[in-house]
Every structure is written in structure tokens, then in C-alpha cells.
Amino acid sequence: MFSVFRDLVRYNIEFTIGLILVGIMVVFAGLSFFAPMDPSLIYMAPPDQPPSTQYWFGTNSRGQELFWQLSAAFKNSLQFGITVAVLSRIISITVGLAAGYLGGWVDRVLMFVNDIFVAVPIFPILVLFYFVLRNNMDSFTMALILACFGWPFDARLIRSVALGLKHREFTRHAVFAGMSTRKVLVEEHLPYVMPIVFATFMNNMLWSIGMEVTLAVLGFTNINNPTIGTVLYWANSHSAMVVGVWWWLVIPVILIVMTFLGLFLLAMSMNEYIDPRSRLRRMGA
Amino acid sequence: MTQEKTEILKVEGVKAYYQMNYFGVKREVRAVDDITVTMRRNEVYGIAGESSSGKTSFIKVLAAAIRPPLRVIEGTVKYEFKNGPIDVAHASPAEIEAVRWKHLSYIMQGSMSVLNPVRRIGKTFQDFAQRPSGLKGEAFEERVINHLARLKLPPDVLKAYPHELSGGMRQRVTIGLATVCHPEFIIADEPTTALDVVVQKEVLSLIRDIQKEMGASVVFVTHDMSVHANVADRVGIIYAGRLVEEGPTRDMFFAPKHPYTAHLVASLPRIGDTQQRPALDGRPPNLADPPQGCRFHPRCPLAVDKCRKEVPPMEVVGPDHRTACWRWKDVEPLVNVSAPAGVMA
Amino acid sequence: MHSYLWFAGKRLLQLIAVIFFGVSAMFFVTYLSPIDPVEQVLGRLASRSNLSPDAIASTREALTAMFGTDQPMMAQYFNFWMRVLRGDLGASLMAFPTPAMELVMRSMPWTLGLLLTSTFITFVIGNVMGGLAGYFQNNRFFKAFGILAMGLQPIPYYIVAFIILIIFGFLWPVLPISGGFAMDVRPSWTLPFILSVLQHSLLPAFSLVLVGLGGWFIGMRALVSNIVTEDYVTYAELAGVKRNTVVGSYVMRNALVPQITALAMVIGGVFSGTIITEQVFNYPGMGSLLVDAVNAGDYSTVLAVCTVSITAVATAIFIVDMLHPLLDPRVRAE
Numbered sequence: 001m002f003s004v005f006r007d008l009v010r011y012n013i014e015f016t017i018g019l020i021l022v023g024i025m026v027v028f029a030g031l032s033f034f035a036p037m038d039p040s041l042i043y044m045a046p047p048d049q050p051p052s053t054q055y056w057f058g059t060n061s062r063g064q065e066l067f068w069q070l071s072a073a074f075k076n077s078l079q080f081g082i083t084v085a086v087l088s089r090i091i092s093i094t095v096g097l098a099a100g101y102l103g104g105w106v107d108r109v110l111m112f113v114n115d116i117f118v119a120v121p122i123f124p125i126l127v128l129f130y131f132v133l134r135n136n137m138d139s140f141t142m143a144l145i146l147a148c149f150g151w152p153f154d155a156r157l158i159r160s161v162a163l164g165l166k167h168r169e170f171t172r173h174a175v176f177a178g179m180s181t182r183k184v185l186v187e188e189h190l191p192y193v194m195p196i197v198f199a200t201f202m203n204n205m206l207w208s209i210g211m212e213v214t215l216a217v218l219g220f221t222n223i224n225n226p227t228i229g230t231v232l233y234w235a236n237s238h239s240a241m242v243v244g245v246w247w248w249l250v251i252p253v254i255l256i257v258m259t260f261l262g263l264f265l266l267a268m269s270m271n272e273y274i275d276p277r278s279r280l281r282r283m284g285a
Numbered sequence: 286m287t288q289e290k291t292e293i294l295k296v297e298g299v300k301a302y303y304q305m306n307y308f309g310v311k312r313e314v315r316a317v318d319d320i321t322v323t324m325r326r327n328e329v330y331g332i333a334g335e336s337s338s339g340k341t342s343f344i345k346v347l348a349a350a351i352r353p354p355l356r357v358i359e360g361t362v363k364y365e366f367k368n369g370p371i372d373v374a375h376a377s378p379a380e381i382e383a384v385r386w387k388h389l390s391y392i393m394q395g396s397m398s399v400l401n402p403v404r405r406i407g408k409t410f411q412d413f414a415q416r417p418s419g420l421k422g423e424a425f426e427e428r429v430i431n432h433l434a435r436l437k438l439p440p441d442v443l444k445a446y447p448h449e450l451s452g453g454m455r456q457r458v459t460i461g462l463a464t465v466c467h468p469e470f471i472i473a474d475e476p477t478t479a480l481d482v483v484v485q486k487e488v489l490s491l492i493r494d495i496q497k498e499m500g501a502s503v504v505f506v507t508h509d510m511s512v513h514a515n516v517a518d519r520v521g522i523i524y525a526g527r528l529v530e531e532g533p534t535r536d537m538f539f540a541p542k543h544p545y546t547a548h549l550v551a552s553l554p555r556i557g558d559t560q561q562r563p564a565l566d567g568r569p570p571n572l573a574d575p576p577q578g579c580r581f582h583p584r585c586p587l588a589v590d591k592c593r594k595e596v597p598p599m600e601v602v603g604p605d606h607r608t609a610c611w612r613w614k615d616v617e618p619l620v621n622v623s624a625p626a627g628v629m630a
Numbered sequence: 631m632h633s634y635l636w637f638a639g640k641r642l643l644q645l646i647a648v649i650f651f652g653v654s655a656m657f658f659v660t661y662l663s664p665i666d667p668v669e670q671v672l673g674r675l676a677s678r679s680n681l682s683p684d685a686i687a688s689t690r691e692a693l694t695a696m697f698g699t700d701q702p703m704m705a706q707y708f709n710f711w712m713r714v715l716r717g718d719l720g721a722s723l724m725a726f727p728t729p730a731m732e733l734v735m736r737s738m739p740w741t742l743g744l745l746l747t748s749t750f751i752t753f754v755i756g757n758v759m760g761g762l763a764g765y766f767q768n769n770r771f772f773k774a775f776g777i778l779a780m781g782l783q784p785i786p787y788y789i790v791a792f793i794i795l796i797i798f799g800f801l802w803p804v805l806p807i808s809g810g811f812a813m814d815v816r817p818s819w820t821l822p823f824i825l826s827v828l829q830h831s832l833l834p835a836f837s838l839v840l841v842g843l844g845g846w847f848i849g850m851r852a853l854v855s856n857i858v859t860e861d862y863v864t865y866a867e868l869a870g871v872k873r874n875t876v877v878g879s880y881v882m883r884n885a886l887v888p889q890i891t892a893l894a895m896v897i898g899g900v901f902s903g904t905i906i907t908e909q910v911f912n913y914p915g916m917g918s919l920l921v922d923a924v925n926a927g928d929y930s931t932v933l934a935v936c937t938v939s940i941t942a943v944a945t946a947i948f949i950v951d952m953l954h955p956l957l958d959p960r961v962r963a964e
Contacts, residue, residue, distance in 0.1 A: 119648040119947050123902030124939040131924050131932050210786030214906050264784030350868050385870045398861040412871040446959040
């Protein structure tokens with residue numbers, strides 16, 4: 001695993017750029033642990049100050065220092081993305097390995113369910129959840145809901161790998177040696193699908209953070225919790241662009257683009273490394 | 286067999302290497318390493334060798350079908366076609382295009398994968414053969430249908446997709462595709478592999494018939510010695526990127542002059558034969574780092590010191606018969622060979 | 631033909647299953663939620679007008695009857711389905727007494743128009759460019775295009791739409807950034823109206839195309855760079871088959887088959903993107919309707935939008951799936 005990583009850094013410029021971008025954002029988000037103030041408090045600084053040596057990213061109309069505000073927002077959003085990715089990886093690994101290895105009716109049922117999840121448009125469903133839950137919809141609930149919709153593409157990918165593994169010699173040996181199905185899957189097959197899991201992890205984060213941004217911008221989340229989306233929400237609601245507080249929008253947008261590009265480059269270069277045929281199916285989502 | 290066979294192809298000192306640059310590491314595989322050979326009009330020349338001996342690379346060079354990372358490093362591949370001579374190792378793409386299919390055609394390995402899965406056979410014929418045939422519309426279609434009939438294929442196959450045909454039919458279609466323009470020189474890579482024995486025989490006699498009928502020359506590659514025994518006029522043996530022996534089929538089978546040939550011939554199964562087959566130790570050498578001297582020496586039962594140090598030159602050992610072995614005089618047939626069925630002499 | 635019908639039948643079954651499960655899930659989400667729709671509606675009403683307690687009581691009764699919340703779950707579920715099948719999800723609250731379904735139907739053409747044209751444009755441009763980029767791997771133009779498309783692809787719909795809004799709203803205001811048509815034209819089949827609609831759809835469509843392009847481009851490029859190494863392509867090139875034929879009928883044609891499957895898989899996501907984009911540009915489609923309905927607490931309209939979305943997306947996937955056997959003779963034979 002480590003040598004793969006080294007090769008990627010050395011020979012794949014996309015991977016290196018992605019790593020640098022994501023690295024910067026992780027450090028930036030990590031700074032929020034050292035924030036001098038609680039990011040949810042308002043009017044802690046003079047409002048509408050442009051970027052300066054004192055306020056690096058300026059301050060917003062709510063009297064918050066954007067630097068610390070954004071740092072907390074990125075920490076929350078990255079955390080959110082990781083939560084969704086971990087939860088949905090668990091589902092997709094379980095479903096993918098089970099469907100691929102067990103085959104037969106288990107496979108058919110799981111893939112049938114899989115196809116249904118692929119076909120349901122997620123955005124209206126999320127809005128529906130917000131509509132019925134309103135303020136009970138915290139970021140963990142939302143992560144759960146997104147995880148429930150974020151697995152089918154990757155489960156299918158893992159299934160196709162598991163199908164191939166099933167007929168490999170070492171699987172037969174393991175089965176003849178009396179290994180239980182669970183053991184075969186966890187100890188023999190899981191290591192083979194881990195690279196896919198890592199690559200799709202990034203893609204899944206992209207997707208879930210994007211969804212969070214969208215919902216938050218519309219005001220359909222807890223708007224007092226700083227995230228990438230709620231920063232934009234407040235900027236919009238104060239008409240930042242119109243009143244000339246451009247940094248309130250431009251800086252977060254630049255940071256978002258950096259994060260997304262970084263995650264995407266990591267996912268893509270890993271994908272290409274694992275299997276040039278694998279396609280990025282997230283193009284719409 | 287007539288004696289007035291003129292030369293159609295002269296290969297001189299051809300070297301073709303795979304040159305790869307993979308993750309910063311340069312690798313060079315000498316797939317074809319200094320082969321000189323001549324082929325004549327109206328003959329069937331068989332090339333034999335183990336897998337990864339470089340035989341497929343060699344005939345790709347002959348067919349001007351090489352792609353990077355495989356490159357011709359040295360040597361010439363000169364054809365004498367009716368419309369003039371051409372050295373396909375150094376000709377421009379346009380010049381090769383001009384002889385392609387009309388004079389020089391190629392049957393690629395693997396009939397399963399050489400036909401476009403989403404295109405009807407008839408369309409494929411149009412794509413491949415219409416321009417070189419110089420025929421239009423119905424005249425072309427008539428030519429194709431007649432040609433297919435010769436291959437015992439009904440005209441319906443033109444409307445079929447590749448997956449709707451059996452393996453044997455598909456192979457006949459690819460042969461038809463390569464021969465419909467009556468080329469002077471046909472190159473076939475493993476035309477019978479992956480076919481069952483009955484179909485193999487059918488396909489072989491088909492190639493032979495078409496060749497005779499059109500007066501074309503055929504070069505084909507297979508590792509299966511019994512196919513060579515049945516079809517080839519002359520056989521060349523390739524080992525580790527080099528031609529080690531060539532000669533008339535009969536001589537090659539009855540009096541091989543290279544220990545490797547002797548081994549290949551001995552490995553042929555014969556009915557009623559209970560004799561133990563002598564196995565050849567070791568594996569074919571790694572072409573990225575071939576052994577010094579004669580490349581066969583690590584596996585050769587006759588190897589002496591000289592073989593380990595010096596590369597044996599091609600020596601003429603009989604009419605049309607050449608071999609590259611320091612000890613060719615000591616080579617004996619390993620098994621008592623009775624004539625394999627159907628050897629053409 | 632027979633096998634095609636068999637294939638179609640199986641897909642139709644799947645379509646019905648998707649709609650069934652999707653709509654059922656919708657019901658249970660609302661049913662199991664801690665919030666009573668009746669109370670929610672009442673709360674909204676009460677906060678906006680000064681209703682007398684009597685009026686509240688009678689409204690509560692009427693709403694309870696309408697939502698059927700006093701009945702057991704299965705009965706509610708059954709009633710819900712009856713209403714869905716009749717296409718009657720009750721009156722919209724924000725545009726009372728217009729039926730919610732009518733609001734949805736009014737906004738659907740806008741969404742569909744935007745979705746279909748932008749998906750078509752994206753699919754064609756992305757695949758043609760990606761295919762050529764995969765075939766001519768060293769071409770600088772395609773490399774540059776690839777970097778551009780890839781750079782845009784991961785950015786969420788919302789952000790791309792937003793950036794375009796900033797550019798065309800503040801920096802270079804040449805195109806309308808809001809609405810479906812200009813205020814001074816009346817909706818009718820006249821040239822000024824159609825031109826106005828086209829003009830207003832440009833920016834939303836453009837932002838959808840920008841986001842979608844990269845995915846198709848990358849997918850097609852990866853597919854084609856594999857297909858060019860297939861024997862049938864190598865063989866056709868060797869045989870001197872015309873370049874255009876090789877690229878079109880041998881390479882692209884084969885790559886199209888999995889891309890059509892991919893199209894079916896991303897429709898749901900593109901639909902989500904469309905309604906998000908609509909909201910940014912104030913486009914009068916289902917997205918804007920959904921957001922307005924949520925903000926107005928309009929229960930019926932939210933349900934109507936969701937039902938129609940699920941049905942529409944599933945149907946679109948079904949239609950795309952039906953194209954698959956027409957493109958791939960091997961599926962037909964199965």
C-alpha cells in the first residue's frame with residue numbers, strides 16, 4: 001500500500017496536485033481547533049472589513065472573522081463528508097461482497113434493491129426529509145440519509161470485483177479449508193476491494209458535501225451550524241455581492257473549488273491506477 | 286510442386302524490439318532478433334515456436350502490423366509484388382496502404398475478437414475490401430457472395446453479427462475477409478487455435494485450397510506441429526526471437542538438424558505409439574535478458590562450452606535446409622519417426 | 631423481436647417497482663416523522679392570519695379528513711396510493727385552492743425542457759470530445775479541453791450556477807439571470823415569447839452543461855482508450871479501413887453502448903442538479919416550486935413534486951434502457 005502511494009506521488013501529477021490541495025484544506029480545517037472564539041457567535045469583530053493583515057479573509061456582515069468561520073465550516077463539512085463516506089462504504093462493501101460472492105437469489109434481490117436506489121432522485125427526497133423533520137434534521141441525521149443513498153454505484157463496482165474473486169484459486173482453497181463465508185469475505189476478499197473503497201471514498205465525500213452545500217444554501221439545514229453551505233447561505237441572505245462584501249462569497253467559493261478539485265483528482269488518479277476501465281459514475285450526482 | 290518458384294519476400298537481418306518506459310523504468314524486449322529468411326511465390330511457409338518465442342512479433346513485422354512499443358530496429362522486409370517492390374519496414378503509411386489487402390493481407394489471431402461486435406459481417410466486408418477490390422455496389426457484393434460460397438458460407442452471414450456465428454464460421458469469415466481481394470501474400474497468425482479439431486482440419490484445407498487456387502503465398506504461425514505437417518511446404522522454427530532452423534517440411538520432420546526441432550517433432554503424438562516423450566527441461570528464456578551464445582543452450586541436451594559462448598551461424602545443411610547449431614551433425618531424431626499423416630512432400 | 635419484448639417486460643417490471651418503492655418510502659417518511667402534517671399546516675396558517683379558534687378547529691377537522699391522519703396506517707397508506715393513482719394530492723396551500731398536481735404539471739415542462747436539452751447537449755459534446763480525446767491521445771486541443779472539463783466536473787451544481795450568476799449578473803450582464811421569460815411578453819406560441827424563453831434558458835442550461843461535460847468526457851475517453859487497443863480496431867486500422875469509419879463505426883459505436891447504460895444511471899442525479907440550478911436562476915420549474923412549497927409549508931405540493939420526480943426519473947431511465955438493445959446486438963440475442 002505504501003509503495004503504491006509513493007509511485008502515485010512520483011509519477012502521477014494529478015495525484016500530487018490533489019494531495020497538496022486536500023492537504024492544505026485539511027490543515028486549514030484543523031486550525032479550527034485552535035480558534036480564538038466560538039464560530040457560532042456573532043458580532044465578535046467589526047463587520048464588513050475587507051481582507052487585511054489583521055483579518056486575513058476579512059469579516060462578514062455578522063461581525064465574524066471569515067478566516068475562523070471558514071476554518072470551522074470546512075472542518076464541519078469535511079467531517080460530514082467523512083461520516084457519510086464511512087457509513088455508505090459499510091453498506092456498499094457488505095452488499096457488494098455478499099451479492100458477488102453468494103450470487104443466486106441473494107445477488108438478484110440485492111441488485112434489484114440497488115437499481116431502485118439508483119433510480120430514485122435524491123434531492124427531492126432530501127428536501128422531503130427536511131420538510132418533515134425541520135429542525136430535528138441535524139447533520140448526523142442528514143449524514144445517515146445520504147449514506148442510505150450513497151452506496152449503490154459503489155456496491156455494484158465492488159460486486160463486479162467480488163464476482164471475479166469468487167472463481168479464483170485462493171477462494172476455493174479457503175472454502176475447502178472450511179472457512180466460514182463471513183471469514184472468506186472479510187479476510188480474503190476485503191483486501192482486494194479496499195483500493196476501490198478508498199477511491200470511491202473521495203467521490204462519495206464530494207457528492208455528500210455537494211449535497212450539504214445545496215441544502216444549506218437553500219436554508220434547509222441547521223443554519224446556525226457553520227458549514228460550507230451555511231456560510232454561503234448567510235452571505236446570500238445578506239446580499240453580500242450586492243452590498244460589495246465580495247470576499248464573503250469569493251473566498252469560500254475559491255476554497256470550495258480547491259477542496260472539490262483536490263478530492264476529485266485524488267479519486268480519479270487512484271481510479272486510473274486501480275483500473276483504467278473504471279469510470280467515474282458520479283457525473284450527475 | 287513446381288521448381289520455378291520466384292521469391293516474393295526477402296527478410297534480411299530484421300530486429301524488432303519492444304521498448305517500454307513504464308513508471309520510469311526502461312525495458313527492452315528483443316522479440317525478433319536478427320532473422321533472415323526468404324519466401325517464394327505459391328508456397329506455404331509455416332513458422333513454429335513456443336509461446337512468447339517472438340513468432341507472433343515476427344509475423345507482425347512481415348504484415349507491417351507493428352505498433353509501438355514494438356519497433357523495427359534494423360533490417361529490411363522486402364516484398365516483390367506485381368505492382369512493384371516495397372520494403373514494409375521502411376515504407377510510409379501511404380505506401381503500405383497501397384498494397385494492403387490487395388497484395389498483402391493478414392489474418393489476425395483470435396477470430397473472436399477481430400470482428401467488430403456491433404457491425405454486421407456485410408458491412409465489415411465493405412469496410413475492409415471494397416476500396417482495394419476496386420469494385421462497386423452489386424459487383425462487389427457478387428464477388429463477396431461468390432467468395433463466401435467457396436468458403437462454404439451462405440450469403441446470410443453478411444446480415445449476421447459476429448456473435449451469431451459459430452467459432453468455425455467466424456474463422457472462415459476472417460479468412461474470407463483476408464482473401465476476397467485475391468492478395469499475393471497472406472499472413473495468418475494461429476488460424477486454427479481455439480477451434481476444435483474437426484473445424485481445424487476444415488479451415489486448414491480451406492487455406493490450402495484458396496492458396497492453390499489463387500497462386501498466393503501463405504505464411505502462417507502456429508505452435509502446433511501437426512498443423513505444419515499437414516499444410517506447410519517449408520517450416521521455420523523460431524526460438525527466443527531467432528530463426529534456429531528452416532527447411533522443407535519432410536526434412537524437418539524426418540531429419541531435423543537442430544535439437545530444438547528434434548524435440549518439437551518428437552512431441553507430436555502418434556497413434557499406437559507408447560514411447561515415453563522426452564520432456565524438455567526449463568522454460569523459454571526471458572527475451573529481456575537472453576542467454577549468451579546459443580540461446581537454446583540452457584535446455585539443450587547436446588550443449589558444449591562453445592554453445593555457451595558463441596552464437597552459431599545459419600549453415601546450409603541440405604537443399605533448402607539451414608540450421609543454426611554448432612552440433613547439427615550430432616542431432617538425431619529423438620523418436621522413431623514414421624511419416625506423420627498427410628505430410629506434403 | 632421476441633427477446634426484445636422479454637427485455638422490455640423485465641424493464642417495465644423494474645420501472646413499476648421503482649415507482650412503487652419510491653412512493654411508498656415517501657409515504658412512510660411522512661407517516662413516521664414526528665411531525666403531524668395537520669398541525670404543521672395549521673401552525674403555518676395561524677402564523678399568517680388571525681384565525682378564530684373556531685376556524686382553526688374546523689380547519690383542523692377538514693385537514694384531518696383530507697390527510698386521513700385519524701385512520702390506521704394501512705388505511706392511510708391505501709388512501710395515499712389511491713390519491714397518487716388518481717393524480718390528486720390535494721389542494722396546494724400556497725396557491726389555494728389550485729390542486730398541487732396542477733402546479734406541478736405547470737412547472738414540469740420548464741424542468742423537462744431544461745433537463746432534456748442540457749442532457750442531450752452534454753451527452754453529445756462530452757462523448758464526441760471524450761471519444762476523440764481517447765482516439766487522438768496526444769492532441770493538445772483535446773488535452774486542454776479535458777483539463778477544463780475535469781476541473782469543472784467535481785464542483786457542485788449549485789456552485790457552478792452561482793459562479794455563472796455572479797459573472798453574468800454583476801461582471802458582464804448580457805444575459806437574463808432570472809425567470810423563464812421576460813416580463814413584457816405574454817406566454818403564447820409567438821416568436822418573441824419563444825425567443826425570450828430560449829434566452830432565459832441559456833444560462834441555466836449552460837451551467838448544467840458545464841457540470842455534466844466532464845463526467846461524459848472522462849468516461850468516454852477512458853472507454854475509447856481501451857477500445858482502441860481491441861483487436862477489431864487494430865485490425866480495421868491495419869486493413870486500411872477509412873479513418874472516419876474506424877473512429878465512428880468501430881470505436882465510438884462500441885463505446886456508446888456502456889455510455890447509454892451510464893446515461894440511465896445518472897439521470898436521477900442530473901434531475902437533482904436541474905432543480906438546484908433552477909432555484910439559482912429563479913427558473914419557473916419544479917425545483918423552484920419545491921423550494922417555495924417547503925418554505926410555505928405546503929404539504930401537498932411537496933408530496934406532489936416528489937411523486938412526480940420519482941415517476942419522471944424512473945420513466946426516463948426506462949426509456950434510456952430501452953435504447954440499449956437497439957444499440958447492442960448482443961443484448962438483443964440474449
